[in-house]
Amino acid sequence: MMNLMAPPFLYLIAALICPFLPSRWRALLLLGIPVFALMVMLAYPAGEHVVWSVVGFDLTFMRVDKLSTIFGIIFSIAALLSGLYAWHVRDTVQQVATLAYAGAAIGGVFAGDLISLFLWWEGTAVASVFLIWARRTPAATATGMRYLLIQVLSGVLLLAGLLVHYHDTGSIAFEHLGLVSTGTFLIFLSFGIKCAFPLLHNWLADAYPAATITGTVVLSAFTTKMAVYALARGYAGTEVLIYIGAVMALFPIILAVVEDDLQRVLAYSLNSQLGFMVVGVGIGSDMSISGSAAHAFCSVLYQGLLFMSVGAVVYRTGTSRASRLGGLYRTMPVTMLCCLVGAASISAVPLFSGFVSKSLILDASGYNGNYLVWLALLAASVGTVVHTSIKVPFTLFFSHDSGKRPAEAPVHMRLAMIIAAFLCVIIGVFPGLLYSLLPFSVDYHPYTFDHVLVQFQLLLFAALAFVVLKKIGLYPRTVASTMLDVDVIYRKWIPARLPLVARRVADLNASARQSALGLLGNGYGVIERLTRPGAPLARGWSVASMMFVVIVLMCAVLVLNLL
Amino acid sequence: MIDQFPALQIMVTLVAAPICVMIRNPRWSWVCAMVANTFAFLVSLVLLDKVLDDGVIRYAVGGWAAPSGIEYYIDAMNAAVLVLVSGISAVVLLYAYRSVAKSVPAEKHYLFYTAWMMCVTGLLGIVITGDAFNVFVFLEISSLSMYTLISFGQDRRALTASFRYLVLGSVGASFILIGIGFLYAATGTLNMSDLAVRIPESESQRAVLVAFSFLTMGVLIKSAVFPLHAWLPNAYTHAPVAVTAFLAGTATKVSLYVLLRFFFSVFGKDYSFGQHLLNGVLLPAAVAGFVLMSLVAIFQNDLRRMLAYSSVAQVGYIVAGFSLATQSGLTAGIVHVVNHGMVKACLFMAVGCILYRVGHVHTPSLDNLLKRMPFTCVAFIISGLGLIGVPLTVGFVSKFTLIQASLEKGWWAIAALVLLSSLMAIVYVGRVIEIMVFRRSRETGPESSGMSEAPLSMLIPLYVLVGVSLYFGINGSATLEVAGQAATYLLGGLQ
Amino acid sequence: MAMNSDKQADSGVAAGADSTGPESMAPLARYFRWTDNPASIDRFIRILSYVCVVLFLIDIVWPRYTKVPGEGLWGFYAIIGFVFFSLFVVASRFLRLFTERGADYYAPDCVDAEEYPESATEQLSHAQRPNDTLSSLGRQMLGRDTNGSGREGASS
């Protein structure tokens, strides 16, 4: 019974009883469960708990160490904040999905073996898709289907990899795997999909804008961070991750700069931030792993904050299109300020959370001696300024006046945003609080004069560049448009060429079927001619022919035996 | 008293036979046969229990010690077959009363039961004896009475079928006799245990080889292994259906027992499957048997004929299991002997019920039979599933063991073919079930609408056997354990 | 200049629909009114430029601790910040030539092509809502708000 008190199961039980509660209680449940589960989680001593033996496998559901705990804590905080943010939501589907999704994600980071990891892995996929479908429009349904397909594909890859891995090693333990065999490669690919590696990232920018307002906030917190955790657990120090991460940090920037949909911009920036974490995992030193964990921690907060502020705008205006928004600071100042805090955090302004975590990864990559990667990350930091820190608040709240005068966000949204912003600042000012949670103890002081100086140089000159480019008219204006991403391949190109291919396939199929059927028919004819009643095989043989068979067989036996 | 049970096993039915003749009254001769058979069944159960507890039982007939005298020898293997034979015989005999009353003239009933008793005696005798020549004697007893039983069939085709069986059966029996003769010439003994010891030491190995070949051929004919099966379909189709149920459950099974006994106990595994090319004949025949005969069964329109061909196919499985010559292969074969015996007897009994009420068993005309004869059809379907080898039925236990055994030996192709043939079984059984259950009756006359279930005295034995087979399907380890023990005995030679 | 013209063009549209006077703003927002004033913005830019120059100069006199070759160059980070920012903007403008499509390119199975569902949003105008007081915030939080119409059934 006590095993059911493990945090992931608490969430699941809550999700089960949620539909039967009155609406206000449901919203309270969304607040209460994360707090309660967090306390339970922190009460667990380090080590492996809740081990269930299922068909000969020991499934470990609570593997508590510092790496999993920090992710558990931030997931709980994210669940709490999104619960608060979603206070107004009366949609049972969303509430259940939120609880189940958070529970699955927390289960994922505490899973001590690959099988239970796989269960939670699919759990997040299935639970989260309802946050998209809850929008209840045809397009959201279609998008959700695409999202679910990709997520389930990731799960299937994980399952395949786990089977191969089990076959190879006989172990299902989820420890450091390394990129050493087919099995671990499949698992790596599965993690890569959830972590939105370059070219596997489409689902991110596709799905986040499609979810409901609160759903987007929830989505932004869990899936990708769980994947980062999984990579840190299984593939720390895998060199290829450094390059993947560098590319990942850089390329969404270009896409984000010209993107019109601000939620999609945030999705790209989330992807770019993931790149930092992946680089940290790839470097694999104590400092870089800690940096990744810290960055994931901060990223959940500030990314959630940004999604919340954009969500609040959507909630009041019904759009997240930069081209239709602007000048909202007049009526949504609190949202604006929170958005600015989030922007400052993501671009690592000193005294904000991004500064204390991103520096860890940057310095770790610098010490690692990989100059190009370091430079790429530096560039990505600048890029973050381009597409998120300046673009989002500027186009939303300043820029040209769209004439919209929406009311300020509802109180609970404001409260959630203020708490998130407060946490961002607290972490930025007192980095020791965060550092004490890290998986490895780091002796790192972000607030040296050198460091603050170079950071200000970087950021302010970037701001200067923005001003200059804006003045000379080079900075791209926001236009209502769709930017192609690689998902165009499977959303447009393949479907466009599909009829032709389909006809070819159909022709081929028809001819193949015809010949196969002909062959089958002939074979059937032969068989029937041999075996239908009265045919040679099915006839009552005459005594003579029976005797003939006996004699032939007798001869065969005698000859074979006497030879 | 219990020491005398091996002798009682055959004496009871042997005595019952002439008493039946003297009684001459259909009912009382049936009662006499029934009592004797039940007693034989109880005796066999006691023997099985005793063998499993205490090991091998030996009984010297006439008090003459083994090598010179005739000896009854019972180990787990033949104890199991004894139970199978006497059990199925008892159940089918119970069932036969009504079935035979309809198809055989009343004045011949007492002869029918006499022949039945003789046949049971012969079959039990073959199984229980430890003397090679005695095997032949009992084989003749059972065969002759079997020909008689088959000739009781309703139409004249039964006579030709019986005659063909007689010719081929006699050839088989003569081959066996020749084989035994050669063995005697080569070793100077007829006792099986003694033969097993003396064959390797014999100076005329060539004679042993010839004996081996003749014995193999003879037994293969009697057990209807594929190219030598031609007597079986007609005999099964035209015999009274109770006889068919009895024969399908016991006769070929006993011949297969003889095959096992000679291959493994007398000649030894290494002799039969090692230096000689028996595999070159036996395994291909078995495999061709279960594939081709399943195929043939698909196309049969007469239910009895279909089941007869399926029987040949099942014999193929059993022989394939034997020719693996491993512990698990033998276990599979022996288990399938028992399981198929039960299932086929059930199926033929169900067919008999249909025949009793409908008057024919032309498959396509049995549409919507479920409405009219629900109990019979359900029994048929359950047993049919067992024939296919659906999990939780006996067929599954033995086919699964067989596949496992062939994989264990590394013969993937055999396993694949067994599966293929099971697919065919799905086709031919499924076809019948489809017609019985789903096909709408074309004519909606009063004749087809009313329910006309077979009499209880036929249904009860049918359901007893179905229940037993279901039990062994669910509790597969019970039969597997006995079979495993028997296989161990056989591979280890005679103790 | 560009910003200025933007603003003027748009305020013409907005002026008719809504007043831009201070009374229509949230109290907190009044601290940010300078962002609408071109002169203030110019001053802001000027201050930014001065700060940048100062930061650049500090770099010359302060020997920084370096861990990566090239990091110690004068104004390395400043140059990086400026150059990369420009590079990204130029690169994305270039990319835009190839990847820009109409807003309903993926229609109908893309949320961009459809309006945000009415039921999930609460499109209140600031003009309809008085400024918040603490007590009204509390009431709102507990769902006893009487101002908003149809709030309870927002999306249930």
Place this chain on the structure above:
Amino acid sequence: MKLYPRQRHRVLQVVTKLVIPFVLMFGLYVQFHGDYGPGGGFQAGVIFASAFILHGLIFGLKRTRDVLSPTVLRFMMASGVLLYAGTGLVTMLFGGELLNYSVLAHEPTHGQHWGIFAVELGVGITVTGVMITLFYGFASKR
């Protein structure tokens, strides 16, 4: 030679009538002397049956049937087998194995004598019955 002679072969009929008692007698001799000299139940049964077969050949099936009806024959066959099996059962009843004659009397030798005697008699009766039945069977086919 016809099996159903309408015309009379006087010589044959007379000779047959003379021979038949001797044949029967010899059959009985072979039967009961079997345990001392050459002979036994099987041979005796055949010889005994041959007398009736001869009768049937010469005088026609109908008259032989009057002498020895199929019912009696069937009874003979059954009783012969029963005698054989009964002996076995009796030995078992006396505590020996099946057909262990030694237990039939106080002295094993006597017991074996009686045992063999009974068993052989059973065989003889059965074989006689079977032989004649076979003859009836074939002879009655047209």
